[in-house]
Amino acid sequence: MNIAQTSAARSATKASVQNLTVDQLMSNAQGLVAGLAKRAAKTEELRKLPDETMAELYEAGLMRIITPKRYGGLEMDWPALPEAARIIARGCASTAWIVAVVGGHSGIVGRCPKAIQDEIFEAGPNQLFATGSAQTTGKLMKAKGGVTANGIWRFASGCDHASWIMVNGDVLNEDGSKSGRAVRVVVPAKHVEILDTWHVAGMKGTGSKDLNFNNVFVPEKWLVDGPSNFQANPPGAEVNSECYLYDVAFGAYFSSWLLGPVLGAAEGAYEAYRESTKGRVSAMMPNSPAQLHTVQERLAESYCELEAARALYDKHNQFLHQRGMERRNIKPDEFIDSGRERTYIARLCHNLVHRLVRQMGAVGIYDTNPVQRFYRDLNVMQNQVALNWDVHMMNFGRRQLGLPTGMERLDNPPPERTPWGATNGKARSG
Structure with a gap:
C-alpha cells in the first residue's frame, strides 16, 4: 500500500514539515523510537514496514530529509539523514534503513533533470x-x-x-x-x-x-x-543550487548513509542488554548475571567499541560535510579511506553486540529478545556491498603497498567534473 497520499500522510503539510529545523527533526525521530521498538515484532512478521509506521515517518518529516526544498522537502546537509536514521534504529533497524536508504533516494532524484523532478513531485512531496x-x-x-x-x-x-x-x-x-x-x-x-x-x-x-x-x-x-x-554537476545541480548533495560527486555519500542504521542498531542493542541485565535473575546460578565479573568486563569492552565507533562515525561525517560545503569532490584515495572507515565502524558495531549476545546464554536465543533481533540485523547489514570488509580493507591495504586496487574507477578515474557551486559562488568553509 502506498501511504504517501493517505490522509494520515497528508496531515504533514508542506508548510509544517518544510519549516523543521535539524533539532526538531531529530526530536521527531526520538519521539518515534519507543513505539517502533514495540512494533518491531510485527514489522518482522509482515516483512515490510506497517502502514502506521510509514504514516508516522511522513508526519515526522523523516522521508523528506534530502528531498529538494522547491518541492516541499527539507533539503538538509549531511549528516542529517544518517543521524536521523541512527536515532530511529535504536528502536527498529529496518525502519531506519527505510529512512536512510529509501529516503536517500530522493536526493538522487534531486540530481535529475528538472522536467523529471517537476513531474515526480507534482503529486506532492511525499514520494517514495x-x-x-x-x-x-x-x-x-x-x-x-x-x-x-x-x-x-x-x-x-x-x-x-x-x-x-x-x-x-x-x-x-x-x-x-x-x-x-x-x-x-x-x-x-x-x-x-x-x-x-x-x-x-x-x-x-x-x-x-x-x-x-x-x-x-x-x-x-x-x-x-x-x-x-552520480558525478559532480549533474543536471539538478543548478536547479537545487543551495545544497551540495545535489552537486558534488555522490558516491561516498550514497555509500555512507548506511552508517546511521548500523550505529543506531548497536546502540539499541547495548541499551537493551544493559537494562535487561540489571534486573535479570539466573535460573542456573546463585548470583545474578549483573554480579558476574565476566558480564561487567564484557559490558565495558563493548562500550569501548561503541565509543570508538561513534568517534569514527563523527569524524567520517564531518569530513563528508566539509568537502560538500567547500563544493569539492571526494578524490579516489579519499573514497578508499571512506570505505575503510565505513567497514570498520560496521565491524566494531557487530563485534560489540556479538560479545553481548554470547554473554546472554539461552535468554539470548528468543525472538522476543531485542538484542537478538539487533544482532541479526547487524549481520545482514554487514553484507551490503558498501560495508564489505574484504573489498574495502583490501583496497586500502593495496594502496598502502603501492599496488593498484584492480578497480578501474579508482585506479584510472575518469576526468573529474567541477561542481556547479564551485564556480558559481556556493562554496563555503566546512
Missing part, C-alpha cells in the same frame, strides 16, 4: 523511491522513443510502499550487444510486479523484494544518464 539495486535477469532493450524493460532487479527496499521505482542498466541493442549507454530508469511503481522473495534472517522489515518488469516501455524522457547522475 524504491530501487532495484541488483540487476539479475533484468534487461533494458533499445526501443523507438525509449527502452523496454524486462526481467528481474533485486533488493528493492521499501517497494511495497513505493510510488516510484528506479533501476539501472546498460541499454542493449536489438542484437543484445551493449549500446554504450548506461541509464537510470524511473517508472511509476504500478507498472512493476513485486515478487514476494524477502524471506531472510535479519532486516526483515525492509521488504527488500525482487522487482519483475514485464515488457515495460520507458519513454526517453524518463531515462537518466547513469554516470552523470
